[in-house]
Amino acid sequence: MHLDVLDLRNFYYRTQLGRVAQRAVRDQVVRLWPTAQSQGMTVAGFGFAVPLLRPYLEPARRVIGLMPGPQGVMPWPAGMANVSVLCEDHVWPLATGFVDRLMLMHGLETSDDPGAVLDEAYRVLGPGGRVLFIVPHRTGLWSRRDGTPFGFGRPYSLAQLEAQLKRHDFTPERNLSVLFGPPSATRFWLRTADFWERVGRAAPWLAGGVLMVEASKQVYAPTRGGLGAVVRKPLKVLEGVVRPAPVPEG
Numbered sequence: 001m002h003l004d005v006l007d008l009r010n011f012y013y014r015t016q017l018g019r020v021a022q023r024a025v026r027d028q029v030v031r032l033w034p035t036a037q038s039q040g041m042t043v044a045g046f047g048f049a050v051p052l053l054r055p056y057l058e059p060a061r062r063v064i065g066l067m068p069g070p071q072g073v074m075p076w077p078a079g080m081a082n083v084s085v086l087c088e089d090h091v092w093p094l095a096t097g098f099v100d101r102l103m104l105m106h107g108l109e110t111s112d113d114p115g116a117v118l119d120e121a122y123r124v125l126g127p128g129g130r131v132l133f134i135v136p137h138r139t140g141l142w143s144r145r146d147g148t149p150f151g152f153g154r155p156y157s158l159a160q161l162e163a164q165l166k167r168h169d170f171t172p173e174r175n176l177s178v179l180f181g182p183p184s185a186t187r188f189w190l191r192t193a194d195f196w197e198r199v200g201r202a203a204p205w206l207a208g209g210v211l212m213v214e215a216s217k218q219v220y221a222p223t224r225g226g227l228g229a230v231v232r233k234p235l236k237v238l239e240g241v242v243r244p245a246p247v248p249e250g
Contacts, residue, residue: 002110003149005072008048011149017185020193021148022051025105025134025210027197028178032132032214033101035059041100046092046121047107048149049134050076050084056101057083064099066092068107090116097126105134109153118168125217131170133213135161142183142209150183150210161213170215176201177208 011018035055043056044064053063054077065084067073073086087093089111102125104117111117121131136143136155143155156164162172180200181193189196200206 001112001153002068002071003048003106003152005048005067005074008071008106008149009074012048012051015185016190017148017183020181020190021150021179024178024193024197025212026052026055028176028212029103029132029134030055032174032176032212033130038101042098043101043103044094044099044124045103045105046117047071047105047110049103049105049107052103052105052134053083060101064094066094066107068111071106071110089113090120092120092124094124096123097129099124100126100129101132102129103132103134106149106153108133109135109155111153114154114164115168118164118170122168122170122217127217127219129217130173131215131217133161133165133211133215135211135213137177137207137209137211139207140177140179140209140211142179145183148183150179156211158211158213161211165213165215169218171218172213172215174214176212177204177206177210178212179209180206183209 012022029052038056038060040061042062043060044066045053046066050065053065057063063083065076066087067084069086069088073084075082076084085093102121108114108117125131136150138155138157142148142150145151158175165172177200181189181196200208
């Protein structure tokens with residue numbers, strides 16, 4: 001079940017732990033997708049991905065925050081023209097192939113129909129587009145505590161998430177973990193959060209609290225009707241046979 005938009009807003013914008021988590025995840029998103037490369041692109045997020053969309057507001061051609069109906073919607077960004085819209089898991093108000101970059105956070109693991117979410121993500125993604133799935137890591141500490149949004153829904157292992165993506169015709173490209181510190185609001189852990197992120201990036205065998213998988217859309221070449229075979233080695237049984245001379249008229 002999707003979380004309530006007010007609870008998500010309060011966590012990410014009104015608690016120190018939420019702001020630390022927001023910064024850590026967003027820094028990795030920008031590292032994977034540099035803002036300078038988003039010029040002229042349409043960048044969208046589903047679930048509660050708006051904290052990650054802010055760096056793209058200026059360089060991208062268009063930014064859209066899709067918020068599922070059971071979660072609810074809030075105007076975003078504050079003080080600017082609203083770009084958030086309410087939608088259903090299986091019906092997004094976007095044209096097919098409209099999006100260049102898509103990110104999902106608190107949208108897949110909390111959905112009652114993750115298959116429908118993946119089908120819509122595939123539909124709206126354009127040729128050459130990329131999608132970033134951000135989900136609770138099954139073996140991480142954050143999925144084991146319900147004091148944060150990552151403690152709700154279905155946590156994933158890397159193998160589980162990649163298998164599900166492949167069933168919906170996505171090709172996993174890159175993956176990483178983030179949020180290596182514990183989900184604690186004590187002053188020590190908050191002050192040392194950046195240190196633990198550096199340690200985690202230097203030790204890829206450590207399990208972070210959040211799993212991020214970048215994937216691309218598989219596009220199959222259209223099939224042609226009729227005979228599609230190519231004769232690579234034509235028969236040469238008539239080689240050496242003299243061609244008959246034309247019969248003169250008259």
